[in-house]
Each structure stands twice: as structure tokens, then as C-alpha cells.
Amino acid sequence: MKYLLLFLVLVAFIARSQEQVEKCGTHIEEAKLWAENPELEAAYMEMRNIAATQNVTKGNQVYSIPIVFHVVHEYGDENISDEQIYRQLEILNEDFRKLNSDTVDIVPEFKGKATDAKIEFVLATVDNYGNCTNGITRHFSSETTIGDDYSKINQWPRSRYLNVWTVKSMEGGTAGYAFYPSSVEGNNRFRDGIIIRHNYIGDIGTSNATNARALTHEIGHYLGLAHLWGPTNEPGLAGNCAVDDGIADTPNTIGWTACNLAGTTCNNELDNVQNFMEYSYCSNMYTADQVSFIRNILEQEVSQRSNLWTQENLDISIPSGAICDPIADFHANRLLVCQGDQVQFKNFSWRLSGNNPSYTWSFQDGNASDLNAENPTVTFTSPGWKDVTLTVVDNGVTNTIVKEDFIRITTDWPLxxxxxxxxxxxxxxxxxxxxxxxxxxxxxxxxxxxxxxxxxxxxxxxxxxxxxxxxxxxxxxxxxxxxxxxxxxxxxxxxxxxxxxxxxxxxxxxxxxxxxxxxxxxxxxxxxxxxxxxxxxxxxxxxxxxxxxxxxxxxxxxxxxxxxxxxxxxxxxxxxxxxxxxxxxxxxxxxxxxxxxxxxxxxxxSTEGFQKEDNLSIYPNPTNQADGWDIKYDPSQWGGAKLQLTDMSGRVISSSELPTNQSEYNIKPAANATQGVYILKVVNGEKVVQNKLILK
CATH class of the missing domain: 2.60.120.200 (Jelly Rolls)
Structure with a gap:
């Protein structure tokens, strides 16, 4: 029975991981950069050799690293919640401190190699200008659909923070990527940090448990680790057995995209399929030599990694006790609407304490369902561009945003x-x-x-x-x-x-x-x-x-x-x-x-003119300038209807309204109207009819 159970577990692992097609893009982006700058490959090998052989004496040192998440969004699902980011931080700290509960699932051959990295990540509480922050910034930008190096908006100094950008999508379905420290020196420093899709952050909200370790993987790259099958090529290639990741206690492997815990791809040695630097989607460990490697990287000056964890930096970047002011923000489900249509506004204020914040809205020429609702429904009573204001109060602190010309209201009749x-x-x-x-x-x-x-x-x-x-x-x-x-x-x-x-x-x-x-x-x-x-x-x-x-x-x-x-x-x-x-x-x-x-x-x-059931008639037709046209109508059906007379180019000649207290109305052409064909349109709610008129 226990063998059958083990078999079923393995099948479940493999099936789950085979559903995943999104991969890390580090080796792709590194290959592009190395092709443009061939010296970077040698720089990587030098950094790797030093990190693999350096003897760090700070065996019990816990490295604390300030981290900031930059959420790049278009007010969609990719604008993930603070809670999803907080959960991701918990997962990172569990993984790097070997506190993750699934260490019990590590196969016996590697259980003794799994090691606590003694690295912790702390959301920054002071930004790069000395202002209060909760370690999360938000940016409305179409770059969220691009997800490349130029989508890394508002990078904070990499000597003080680990920058993480979350985006909606990336080329080729890539889940995320980061560069090795040796590749982002000098003029490449703007590339430093991690960019990752929003649905690979944490295991709640837009993400799930299967995707929750992607950031752990990318931080491995950020700290110099390669994939287990080597630094530049795709997993699954037979030639990968001849390539090494530079880590002594990770067996050579061709690389995995499925969770085959019994996999042996090189030299009949069991592969470390559960390693965080694999694509198996059942990752749960770093080895002792990997831990030694990334701790050594944190002691190197390469890309200023050695400054991140210093007490001087921590005193600047993460002092305790600060409570930040809220930042008001909002969006609407439509930015172009007809006069009288309903618009759903949604509050996107952030940096809130969660302690019952209050909201006050103001809509230019707008009628709201509730001006103090978090997400009100609004109708606008006149056409044109409209300003919208939101004031949020949180912990006694007020913040207001005014978006001028935010929404365009069009007339309910055609121009x-x-x-x-x-x-x-x-x-x-x-x-x-x-x-x-x-x-x-x-x-x-x-x-x-x-x-x-x-x-x-x-x-x-x-x-x-x-x-x-x-x-x-x-x-x-x-x-x-x-x-x-x-x-x-x-x-x-x-x-x-x-x-x-x-x-x-x-x-x-x-x-x-x-x-x-x-x-x-x-x-x-x-x-x-x-x-x-x-x-x-x-x-x-x-x-x-x-x-x-x-x-x-x-x-x-x-x-x-x-x-x-x-x-x-x-x-x-x-x-x-x-x-x-x-x-x-x-x-x-x-x-x-x-x-x-x-x-x-x-x-x-293609008008066929007024029909009998329309209860409308117009005479004389043709007519002359002096007489105009008389329209007879049923006031119970057409009283208050709008009249619009246009020429054949669509230019409006005159507009008027049928009285509600009579049944006949005279329409006079404009004084400068010329002989020709015109169109009279009669509009009453959803009912629209029109007739061809001739001026002689």
C-alpha cells in the first residue's frame, strides 16, 4: 500500500508541474546581454569562482535585506493587494530560513543537504528620499504589459534595497527573471533587481501555491546562483550533463520541468529535483553549498550586494515604528460614457492601515449612489470632460487626489x-x-x-x-x-x-x-x-x-x-x-x-420615410423657404421628441422639440438654407424615425 501511495504522490507532482509552461527568463536575458557584452561571461565566471571558494567566517550572521515591491499596473488584477505581497514576504523568509513546512517532503538523499541560508527580507519603511513607506509602490503604466528591463520604473538605490517589480505579462509567457550581480555593474545597473508576473507573487490573490516559490528562485539568481543545469541553456537537453552550475553538492542534471523525484539524468546520480533553482514546481530547498555561495555573494562588493545588510543601511532603510500617510487613488470601469449612463468607480487607495478608512467623493455634474461609499455608482447629467475628487481619511490622516478631465461624457444624441x-x-x-x-x-x-x-x-x-x-x-x-x-x-x-x-x-x-x-x-x-x-x-x-x-x-x-x-x-x-x-x-x-x-x-x-404606425405626417414636401414644413403628430406618442434637420453631408441645420400640448408644429429651414434634399430625424427615447425632405 505505501508503494502505491508513493506512486500516486509522484504522479500528482508530475501532473501538477507539467501544467506549468511559464519559466524563468534569466538564462535568455543573460544570453542577450552577454552577446552584446562578451566580457560579462568572464566576469560571471570570476564572481562564481570567488563565491564558490571564499570562506565566510560569519556562520551565524543573519543577513537582513530591505526589499521594495513596485507594482506596475493598469488598474486590473495585476494591481495586487498589500496582503498578497505580505504573504510573499512570509514565504521568502520561510524558504531562506528553512522554515517552510514542506521540508518534510524532501527525499532522503537530499534531506541532510537542505540548509538554512540565514537570510531574511524586510519591507523597507523609509524610501530613497527619506519618506515613510510600507515597502510597496504603485505605478499606472502600460509597461505592465511589456515586462522588460525598461519596465523597471522608479528603481530605488540598489545599494540599499532589493527592488522587485510585479507586472501583468512578459514576453513568451516568462514568469520572471533577474540578472547575476556581475552582469549589472556600471551602465547596466538600471537592470538590477527582479521583475516578475503578478500571479507568481505569494499563494493568495492572483497567485497560487504552485507559483509561490518563483520569487525564491529569482532571488537565487539575484544572489548569483545559476540553474542546476548551468547558466545559459535550456533545461532538458542531453548536453546539459557536460555543463555545471558551479555548486559542488548539486549533481549535474539536464534540468527538469516536471516533478520526477526519482529522476537520474546524468551519471546515474539522483537529481536534486526539489531544488529552488529547478523548474520542477515542487521546489523546497537550497543545498549547503548553495547557501555558502549566496552568503559569500553578500560579502562581495559586486553590484553593492555587501552594503544591503550593513547595520548602517538597516538603520536608514528600515527604522521601526513609522505609520505612513495614506495615498488616495481611484479608477472607473469606463472613461467614455453617454450622458445618463451609470459609471462604476472603484477605490484604489493604498498604504492604508485597514482601520476603517473613510472616503468622500466629489463628481462634477455627477449624481452618486453614495458620496461616502468606497466604490460608488455615478451618473453624469451634462456632456463634456468631468473632474473627479477622492478624499481618504485613515488613522486621522487625510489625503486627497483630484483627477482633472478624468472622464468624458458624450451627448445622448449624435452630433x-x-x-x-x-x-x-x-x-x-x-x-x-x-x-x-x-x-x-x-x-x-x-x-x-x-x-x-x-x-x-x-x-x-x-x-x-x-x-x-x-x-x-x-x-x-x-x-x-x-x-x-x-x-x-x-x-x-x-x-x-x-x-x-x-x-x-x-x-x-x-x-x-x-x-x-x-x-x-x-x-x-x-x-x-x-x-x-x-x-x-x-x-x-x-x-x-x-x-x-x-x-x-x-x-x-x-x-x-x-x-x-x-x-x-x-x-x-x-x-x-x-x-x-x-x-x-x-x-x-x-x-x-x-x-x-x-x-x-x-x-x-435608405430611409423609407414615416410609416403609418408612426402617427406622423409632414407636408408640404417639397416646400419653399417661406412656408417650411408642417409636421402632424400624436402628442401622447411624440410630445417632447427632439427634431434634428441635417443636410446630406450630416451638417445640422436646425434643432427643436415637439411641444407636448399640441399636435402640429412648423419647421422652418435656416435663412441661408439652399435648395436640395434634407433629412428630418425625430427622436423620442429609443424610438427614432426620419424622413427625406426637399426644399425647392
Missing amino acids: FGGVHQFDFENNPDYWIIQNPQGLEQEWAVKNDVGKNGGGGIFLNMTTPYQDPIIFSPAYFFNMRRGGSKHSFVTPSMDFSYMTNIGVSFDWACATDASELSQITEKLVIYSSKDCGKTWQQRKVISGTDLVNNGSGWASFRPNQGTTLWDNESFTLPSIGNHVQFKFEYTGSDNSNNIAIDNINISGTL
Whole structure:
């Protein structure tokens, strides 16, 4: 029976670990860096040899290391809770002090080698400027979807803190990575620290017990340890038996991605599958020689590791007793809505004590379900950009955030009827520019970037900084353009009685790329008929199809020299009476600028006029300027309905409202109206009808 039980346990371990496809990216990122800087491989070998042979006399020294978690997010699940981070810290300290409960599961051959590293991690309570902190920072940035070295926002001095960044996603599904100390000296110091996906932090919240040891693994790399199968290659390769990790008491192995506790891949010697530096997902130990190695690294000056645990640093970075002020923050489920629609606001305040904080909201022209609720529901009563304010009080301390022009409310009626040509002349203010992150790059209507030298809408993606301070946010401006999204939205249009709707536009776009593989820019056009609640993708132009003006521009601007313009068009069915289009540009780290002009909307009028059941009639039709049109109606059905008269280009000629206390109403054309065909639209709630009118 006990053999059957052991077999079932092994099968469960293997099945669980085989579900995991995400791996550490250290050997991939190190290989890239070593290829660019071949001297780093020799530096690594030198560091490794010293750490493997150095005799540290501080056998009972417990090394305390201040740690800070930088949560990079877009207000989604990746904005993990403080509690999830606190739980991760507990797991780290259990693992590095050999207090983890699953040490009882270590196979007999390695139970005697499992060793307490005598390393502890403590959340910093003072930041790099001397301010109070709980060891957690939060940053709203699209870099959370990139997860590379340039996503390491707001790095604190690595001589004082271990920096950990949590993100939403990483290339290739990588779980996380860290560089060896020898690889991040000098100008590579901005790469120092650990970047890891949010669902590999702790074992609660967005993570789980299977993923909970990923950070223990990455800290191994941060302290110089290689994977058990060697520093640079993939696990599972037969040739890995000839590669060593530099640690004497870890048997050579080809490396594991499954928890086979009986695995022997090299020299018929049992593999240390449960080692934290494996991919087995059943890790629970460091060996004695690994512990000696990482403690020796902490005694080396390489990348300032030897300063982290000094008493002088601990006195600065983690003094006790500080209670930090709260930081108010919030977001909403929609940032573009129709007047009268409900918006769900959510409190994202942080650095709270958990001692019943209170909230007070203020909404410009907004009616809230409860102004003191943590997460209120709001409707806005007028169109336009609206400011929102949140004040949070925690432990008697108040913090307030005001987000100006936070949410755009659109009218509940379309601004244009039918076909229209947007040529960006006279700088109209009805364009909705979406820039929730407050990026320096955003679309703007300019009077000199159009196809024919006039107006157009322009996105400047090039850096405005000259000679920025090294490793400052300005220094990283270009490297953080990749994945950033920049959108503008058209005013609403009525296509109720239109078919064969055509959309066309001109564009000119440039790049700084030196290789075709670097051209990853993308322009996507969406349509919405519910004020941005849902968007349907209509057209995608990307890569070399989008970049039509090549590279070599300092800062590309149309009509300064030879500019190539392209035109794109697509058709739609009749899709509703409140339609908007969104143009969304996704940049790359090599983006230059882009301009768009002449957004033309065309279509075929398909109205059949008022129907008998509509209880509406209009006469005379055709009519003249003096008489206008008389509309007869049932006031119980149409009283209070809105009238809108437009020409065939969609330009509004007049707007009015049917009285509720009469059954006939005269509509006069504007004094400057010319002979031709017009459209009268009658709107009463969800009911919309329209009729073709002729002015003779």
C-alpha cells in the first residue's frame, strides 16, 4: 500500500508541474546581454569562482535585506493587494530560513543537504528620499504589459534595497527573471533587481501555491546562483550533463520541468529535483553549498550586494515604528460614457492601515449612489470632460487626489447625421483625446500637418528631452514607448438610415527603426454604438504597412520635405444611430511620429420615410423657404421628441422639440438654407424615425 501511495504522490507532482509552461527568463536575458557584452561571461565566471571558494567566517550572521515591491499596473488584477505581497514576504523568509513546512517532503538523499541560508527580507519603511513607506509602490503604466528591463520604473538605490517589480505579462509567457550581480555593474545597473508576473507573487490573490516559490528562485539568481543545469541553456537537453552550475553538492542534471523525484539524468546520480533553482514546481530547498555561495555573494562588493545588510543601511532603510500617510487613488470601469449612463468607480487607495478608512467623493455634474461609499455608482447629467475628487481619511490622516478631465461624457444624441468629412480645419473641439496615463505623447489637432498643408491630427512620439540625466525617467523616454497606446475618438454620428457605410482616411507615419523586425507599430480602428461601452475592431494597419515614410527623421512632421501619404478605406453595414470611431495607435520603442487627415464617412440613404404606425405626417414636401414644413403628430406618442434637420453631408441645420400640448408644429429651414434634399430625424427615447425632405 505505501508503494502505491508513493506512486500516486509522484504522479500528482508530475501532473501538477507539467501544467506549468511559464519559466524563468534569466538564462535568455543573460544570453542577450552577454552577446552584446562578451566580457560579462568572464566576469560571471570570476564572481562564481570567488563565491564558490571564499570562506565566510560569519556562520551565524543573519543577513537582513530591505526589499521594495513596485507594482506596475493598469488598474486590473495585476494591481495586487498589500496582503498578497505580505504573504510573499512570509514565504521568502520561510524558504531562506528553512522554515517552510514542506521540508518534510524532501527525499532522503537530499534531506541532510537542505540548509538554512540565514537570510531574511524586510519591507523597507523609509524610501530613497527619506519618506515613510510600507515597502510597496504603485505605478499606472502600460509597461505592465511589456515586462522588460525598461519596465523597471522608479528603481530605488540598489545599494540599499532589493527592488522587485510585479507586472501583468512578459514576453513568451516568462514568469520572471533577474540578472547575476556581475552582469549589472556600471551602465547596466538600471537592470538590477527582479521583475516578475503578478500571479507568481505569494499563494493568495492572483497567485497560487504552485507559483509561490518563483520569487525564491529569482532571488537565487539575484544572489548569483545559476540553474542546476548551468547558466545559459535550456533545461532538458542531453548536453546539459557536460555543463555545471558551479555548486559542488548539486549533481549535474539536464534540468527538469516536471516533478520526477526519482529522476537520474546524468551519471546515474539522483537529481536534486526539489531544488529552488529547478523548474520542477515542487521546489523546497537550497543545498549547503548553495547557501555558502549566496552568503559569500553578500560579502562581495559586486553590484553593492555587501552594503544591503550593513547595520548602517538597516538603520536608514528600515527604522521601526513609522505609520505612513495614506495615498488616495481611484479608477472607473469606463472613461467614455453617454450622458445618463451609470459609471462604476472603484477605490484604489493604498498604504492604508485597514482601520476603517473613510472616503468622500466629489463628481462634477455627477449624481452618486453614495458620496461616502468606497466604490460608488455615478451618473453624469451634462456632456463634456468631468473632474473627479477622492478624499481618504485613515488613522486621522487625510489625503486627497483630484483627477482633472478624468472622464468624458458624450451627448445622448449624435452630433452628426449620416455622411461627413472631417478635414481638421479650424481646430474643432469635438475630438476626444484619450490619455488616461497622462503620457507626454498624445494626439493633438494641428493646423499644418494635413495632407494638403492644412489641418490634421498629429501624434508626436519623439523625445522632447535633450541630454537627460542618465537613468532618469527622461532618459528612458524612448525605451518606454513600446506598447503605449494613444487614442482619439470621433464625435457621434447617426447611421440609422444609411447602408454601405464607407470610412476612409489618409495617414503618414515614420519610424526610428534600423531593422524591419523593430517596426511593430500598429493602428487599429474600432467602432462603438454605445458610447464606448463596447468596441468592435474594424481595421488594422501594422508594421511596414503602416510606416510609409521610412526612418532617418529627427522628428518627422508631414509637409517638411517629401512626405508620402497613403489612404485606407473599409465598409460597414448600417450599425446604429450613435456611432463613434476610435483610432488607436500602439507605439514601439523605435516609433517616430504619425499624422492622420481627411476622415471621410460616406453611405447610401435608405430611409423609407414615416410609416403609418408612426402617427406622423409632414407636408408640404417639397416646400419653399417661406412656408417650411408642417409636421402632424400624436402628442401622447411624440410630445417632447427632439427634431434634428441635417443636410446630406450630416451638417445640422436646425434643432427643436415637439411641444407636448399640441399636435402640429412648423419647421422652418435656416435663412441661408439652399435648395436640395434634407433629412428630418425625430427622436423620442429609443424610438427614432426620419424622413427625406426637399426644399425647392
